[in-house]
Amino acid sequence: MKKTAIIPLRKNSKGIPGKNKKKMLGRPLFSWVLTEAIFSELDEVYIFTDDQEIIDYINKEYHWSPKVKALLRNDENASDTASTESVMLEFAETIKYDFDILCLLQATSPMTKAVDINATLNEIIDNKKQSALTVVNTHRFIWNSDGTSQNYDVFKRPRRQDFDGLLIENGAVYTTTKEAFLNSKNRISGSIGLVKMPEESLVEIDSTSDWHIVENLLAERQKKSKTHQKIEYLILDVDGVFTDGSVYYNADGEMAKRFDMRDGMGLEIIRQNQIQVIAITSENSDLVAQRMKKLQINDTFLGVKDKFSFLTHFLLDRNSSFGAVAYVGDDVNDLANICSVGWSFAPANATITVKANADYILTHASASGAIRETCEILIKYNKRYEGI
Known part of the structure; x- marks a missing residue:
């Protein structure tokens, strides 16, 4: 039928x-x-x-x-x-x-x-x-x-x-x-x-x-509808989370973005703690693709406008749920995920709307340790599930 x-x-x-x-x-x-x-x-x-x-x-x-x-x-x-x-x-x-x-x-x-x-x-x-x-x-x-x-x-x-x-x-x-x-x-x-x-x-x-x-x-x-459980995935927006939101252009187009090296070390540590790192961004950027490759983030998805629908599909495909996700976002296109995942984080310089809806407002700004701070919080959080 x-x-x-x-x-x-x-x-x-x-x-x-x-x-x-x-x-x-x-x-x-x-x-x-x-x-x-x-x-x-x-x-x-x-x-x-x-x-x-x-x-x-x-x-x-x-x-x-x-x-x-x-x-x-x-x-x-x-x-x-x-x-x-x-x-x-x-x-x-x-x-x-x-x-x-x-x-x-x-x-x-x-x-x-x-x-x-x-x-x-x-x-x-x-x-x-x-x-x-x-x-x-x-x-x-x-x-x-x-x-x-x-x-x-x-x-x-x-x-x-x-x-x-x-x-x-x-x-x-x-x-x-x-x-x-x-x-x-x-x-x-x-x-x-x-x-x-x-x-x-x-x-x-x-x-x-x-x-x-x-x-x-x-x-x-x-x-x-949020549920709290051991975090399996850390989902990261790029512009305004990895970067400070600034883009540098020359006559040929996009030239540079600013990233924080401390974030890279935090992601390396969190992967050692069995949390998978995923980047989802609405932008199609060669610079972002190169940086994610350098950071060994294999699950990098560029040009995704409807992040909520895509994340729903991603989690269903992996037999997981929103409760197993921590999400870091800074602007309105992250709002649906911010409101839905197990734990959501907003950098200190995120938009007012995102901060009003996030579970946790970070003390560090984007491209200034926000991701590293998130990683340290999640490692401590997951310890409560050890031995269960």
Whole structure:
């Protein structure tokens, strides 16, 4: 049974310009649900967009996942007036209805997890429903515009623990069989299964204030899911961690970066303590490649923009987890990992946002002993696991 997902994205957005590409916790908004889809039970995930820039980004950034594909949608179906169903129909026709189950995922629902996606699939596969959607159980009291209450007796106001509340669509996940979709031309139809998601997933991103609310909720969710265990991997950003963030140019381009020799010795010592060192940077730099080779960091990954998704893939491939990772980062593109790994560190000269979210703010600045300090902390930390 082929399970295919579509994530429709429009280039233009009225409420928040460029919303789908705007960085939430250091990542493009759409990448949050895309990553969860990759690591769900879906077989294929299509980004369906009128934005060529997003298509180019997908093709470059997610080459490691055979699940991910990007297709260009018609301008006609990318207008403000086009319905989501018309986009789904265009998509289905484009891929010649080559699916058994079609899953609609909304990029504006970054709280969606793989478990939520899988639960809607299970409603169809295991519970034999024809479609399914995600909902939130809210205990809020709902009123009509004429001043009458919808869901409770104003003279017998129930206590929260005695109140069933209401199930409200959160717009995150809709899943349907091909047969039901062909018959109804609608995202859900027939017998419908319901999958409950947390109440915070109900917040819609229509304004800048909504954006900040959801971003804070997302950061807190990642932090609450942290686990602490023996550190197996030290993941390092490069610019602003290995270097002081400065780049020296001449007429021919990049000429020099400043590194700290003490960091190199720290990394040599930490490897002797069975912690694997990995460098992940968004830049493609020959100077960085040369320095990492000199430091014998064999796992060096250049040009990685979505560091969170890549690290998720890296750890799954090695049968490890975020709890086994220490991470050092200095800027917003490190935020998702900073909020998610077992222990996160920020150099003394990191950005204010990173320092506000890191577990530990180092006393040393980047290219001035920050990595060496991290190594010494981790060696002491791992001693508590000796003999276990």
